[in-house]
Amino acid sequence: MRKFIKPLILLLVLGGLIWAVVFIRGLNAKARIGVAYKAKITCSEVFVAGRNAEEVLAHDFFGIDPILERIPLQVDPDANTVSGSLYGLGKSTAYFRPGLGCALAVDGPPSPVQVTPVNMSPETLPTVINPEVQTAAEALFNDDALAHPIVTRGVVVLQGGTVVAEYYADGFTPDTPQQSWSMAKSITHALYGIAAKDGLVTINDTHLMPDWQGEDPRAEISLDALMKMSSGLAFDEDYAGVKSDVNLMLFNRRDMGGYAASRPLLYAPKTEWAYSSGTTNILSKVLRTRLEAAGEDYHSYPQRKLFAPLGIASATFETDPDGTFVGSSYLYASPRDWAKLGQLYLQDGVWNGTQILPEGWTEYARTPALSNTPYYGAQWWLNQDQGRLPGLPKTAFMMGGHDGQYVIVLPSKDAVIVRLGILRPPATFEQDLGPLIEALYKTLPTPPKKL
Numbered sequence: 001m002r003k004f005i006k007p008l009i010l011l012l013v014l015g016g017l018i019w020a021v022v023f024i025r026g027l028n029a030k031a032r033i034g035v036a037y038k039a040k041i042t043c044s045e046v047f048v049a050g051r052n053a054e055e056v057l058a059h060d061f062f063g064i065d066p067i068l069e070r071i072p073l074q075v076d077p078d079a080n081t082v083s084g085s086l087y088g089l090g091k092s093t094a095y096f097r098p099g100l101g102c103a104l105a106v107d108g109p110p111s112p113v114q115v116t117p118v119n120m121s122p123e124t125l126p127t128v129i130n131p132e133v134q135t136a137a138e139a140l141f142n143d144d145a146l147a148h149p150i151v152t153r154g155v156v157v158l159q160g161g162t163v164v165a166e167y168y169a170d171g172f173t174p175d176t177p178q179q180s181w182s183m184a185k186s187i188t189h190a191l192y193g194i195a196a197k198d199g200l201v202t203i204n205d206t207h208l209m210p211d212w213q214g215e216d217p218r219a220e221i222s223l224d225a226l227m228k229m230s231s232g233l234a235f236d237e238d239y240a241g242v243k244s245d246v247n248l249m250l251f252n253r254r255d256m257g258g259y260a261a262s263r264p265l266l267y268a269p270k271t272e273w274a275y276s277s278g279t280t281n282i283l284s285k286v287l288r289t290r291l292e293a294a295g296e297d298y299h300s301y302p303q304r305k306l307f308a309p310l311g312i313a314s315a316t317f318e319t320d321p322d323g324t325f326v327g328s329s330y331l332y333a334s335p336r337d338w339a340k341l342g343q344l345y346l347q348d349g350v351w352n353g354t355q356i357l358p359e360g361w362t363e364y365a366r367t368p369a370l371s372n373t374p375y376y377g378a379q380w381w382l383n384q385d386q387g388r389l390p391g392l393p394k395t396a397f398m399m400g401g402h403d404g405q406y407v408i409v410l411p412s413k414d415a416v417i418v419r420l421g422i423l424r425p426p427a428t429f430e431q432d433l434g435p436l437i438e439a440l441y442k443t444l445p446t447p448p449k450k451l
Contacts, residue, residue, distance in 0.1 A: 030090075030242045033090075035071050035085055035089075036092040036104050038084065040094045040103075042057065042094070043081070044101055046082070047101075047102060048318075048332045049178065051171070060422070063425055067086065070087075081095055082094045082102075092104060093109075097110065099316070100318060100323075101316045101319070101330065101332065106253060106254040106321045113299055113323045118308055120303065120313040121313070123310065125161070126161070128162050128163070130164040130165060133165040133444060134164075136436075136443045137440055139440075140152040140155055140433070146432050147427075150423050151423065152419060153421040154418070154419075155417075155418060155420075156335045156338070157415065157416070157440065159445075159447070164444075165440075176334060177315070177332035178333070178334065179401075179420075180329070180401050182277065183400065184326070184327055184328060184401070185280045185327065186407075187302075187306070187341065189365055190306055190344070190357060191305070191306060191327075192227070192283065192287065194357065195291065197358045198305075203222070204223070207219045208221060208222075208223065208282070211261075221233070221269045222269065222270075223286070224270075225269040225270050226279045228378050229275055229276055230270045230272060230369055231279050232265050232266055233261075233279065234265070235263055235274070235276040235278040237276055239402075245263065245278060246278070249281065250328075253320075254320065254322050255321075255322040256322075259281075260277075263278065273373045275376075278328070280379065284324050284325050285324050288325070299323075303315070307337075310341070310351055313337075314332070315331065315337060318330035338407050338418045341407065346362075346409050348360070349361050349362060366382060381398045389437070389438075390438070392437075403423055404421055404433060406418070406437075412446070413441070419433070
């Protein structure tokens with residue numbers, strides 16, 4: 001019997017070691033994404049939004065994963081960095097660069113970028129508060145009256161280009177820049193409209209990437225296919241998966257657009273729709289290449305061509321570690337400035353009599369990507385099946401972002417509704433937030449028909 005004991009012990013020890021290695025590798029993968037996520041968001045909220053670090057850490061990471069609560073961070077206001085690790089695993093540092101926001105260190109610190117200052121003159125929106133609309137707007141902040149808290153932080157309602165309702169949570173002001181998440185995709189659409197107007201791109205351009213050439217089937221992917229999320233490229237948009245494409249791209253890749261462009265083709269372009277933050281970051285990378293080839297100052301382009309003409313002074317478009325704007329996810333702006341961006345599309349790209357976007361660019365955004373996608377156009381969400389925004393008209397369309405960021409454009413009411421905050425389970429849009437937005441919409445008077 002004894003002769004079997006030693007081998008058995010060795011087998012158990014070996015099995016334990018193998019289990020420990022697998023466990024540590026899995027924990028390290030989870031820690032790498034978790035630490036990077038927490039460091040990046042904290043960096044942006046502290047250095048871009050100007051919020052108190054303790055408030056951010058106490059109130060911004062609930063309802064995601066208990067592992068986040070165990071990740072300590074060090075905020076260094078002198079070095080403009082936020083860093084941390086989980087028991088020594090997943091070490092990560094986010095760097096703040098004025099004018100460019102925060103980016104993670106991946107294979108070294110973010111690339112140095114020279115930012116050319118742009119003269120920004122804020123434009124104040126006219127304000128005439130409608131008491132009924134204001135009451136409905138404030139209801140979005142009364143979490144005590146809801147089944148689940150929806151943590152609204154800012155609401156602005158425009159009608160006829162005038163602020164008719166506006167409210168903010170404690171600690172937030174009309175000037176506090178707030179995170180876009182995927183609302184940034186709609187601003188990438190706007191930048192492409194400007195570039196098209198400048199003659200730098202056409203929507204049917206193909207052979208977009210250096211390795212999408214020759215016999216590579218990806219050569220036939222057009223800008224239009226990328227705009228409409230119908231490129232056919234593989235991309236796993238699963239935020240719960242630590243090794244998903246979207247998590248690897250946002251939190252563990254230096255060149256986000258390059259990573260997304262490296263994915264294989266699953267379907268012929270323009271035959272299948274699949275939501276993908278990767279496709280928008282490919283658009284960002286292509287736009288950078290085109291602008292720099294034309295001698296344009298890429299890093300000042302959004303400010304010069306879009307934000308300054310609208311009187312938007314709060315916007316910060318953040319870059320990946322390689323210096324390319326994260327067109328899928330990372331744009332900060334105040335609620336009023338988000339409202340201006342919605343108003344621009346409501347006015348078919350015209351601002352103060354100047355055609356900022358090409359005529360018809362709004363219609364392009366609102367045209368379904370494919371015949372079976374009444375809910376998505378070109379980097380904008382649609383409501384043609386009234387599935388995204390129940391109770392709102394089919395003509396409504398919107399920028400939509402993670403955690404419940406919305407800029408809803410309502411042509412039938414000549415109105416824009418902005419809602420920013422943190423909507424996380426167990427709260428849902430359908431049960432908790434959607435009915436309040438519908439009630440807010442119903443308080444807006446129908447404007448007289450234009451002659």
